[in-house]
């Protein structure tokens with residue numbers, strides 16, 4: 001039987017220089033989504049990957065502070081912008097383009113168009129491109145999150161939750177949101193799972209134990225890992241040198257590295273071509 005050679009297919013992703021875009025979302029604010037996204041990006045880079053981080057959290061862009069970055073990105077041709085660089089990763093944030101104390105009161109369409117522009121106009125990865133671009137989504141599951149998730153060609157999503165969040169419906173709402181836009185959820189990350197005393201190292205499960213695992217089982221999703229609630233994670237994030245960069249040998253940093261490796265494993269189980277969920281909308 002004669003098999004016709006297939007005609008070359010157009011690339012599925014409108015961003016072919018970025019091999020994998022991973023969205024980091026949460027059902028509600030304050031669960032540590034940005035802290036997790038920043039440290040996961042650094043952990044992937046520590047394993048040798050070329051990594052970028054897009055801060056899409058229009059309501060509270062915290063990536064510049066967490067990476068110790070300030071100032072404005074440069075534009076070589078007044079059409080594109082150079083990403084900012086810190087601790088071996090690239091970053092772009094709406095926070096670089098507005099004054100720090102400007103409240104973000106944009107309506108949905110303005111926010112999403114500014115963010116998709118940032119995604120497309122940033123010169124990610126120079127000539128070599130990026131292995132991973134993590135997108136720190138705004139907290140919650142409203143219209144902005146939904147539209148963004150649709151407009152960005154995401155390969156998969158990670159949902160960050162706390163043990164209390166698991167007990168409520170918030171994290172489940174985030175799962176449903178990704179399901180609605182056919183974005184595969186690569187797994188759950190349980191943040192602030194146990195408190196480690198900074199004096200004596202005593203470990204306490206302040207918010208109960210096993211909630212993340214139970215939820216993961218209920219939804220048939222992997223639990224990518226549980227991260228400790230530790231003073232150093234907050235302090236180093238506030239100081240612009242997140243724990244994975246500042247104390248790479250610490251148990252907290254190792255916990256992020258373990259989650260990052262599990263994330264890559266899950267991603268590699270998926271079909272290679274990035275899911276171009278939003279391609280028709282772009």
Ligand SMILES: Nc1ncnc2c1ncn2[C@@H]1O[C@H](COP(=O)(O)OP(=O)(O)OP(=O)(O)O)[C@@H](O)[C@H]1O
Pocket residue numbers: 026028029030031032033034035036057060062139191192227228229230231233234235237238
């Ligand atoms: N594992 C942790 N241990 C200690 N502090 C943490 C941890 N994770 C996050 N934090 C702290 O909790 C606060 C909220 O974290 P973060 O800003 O990452 O949350 P978020 O979910 O992105 O919030 P937002 O809804 O404002 O975007 C920050 O002060 C951060 O330093």
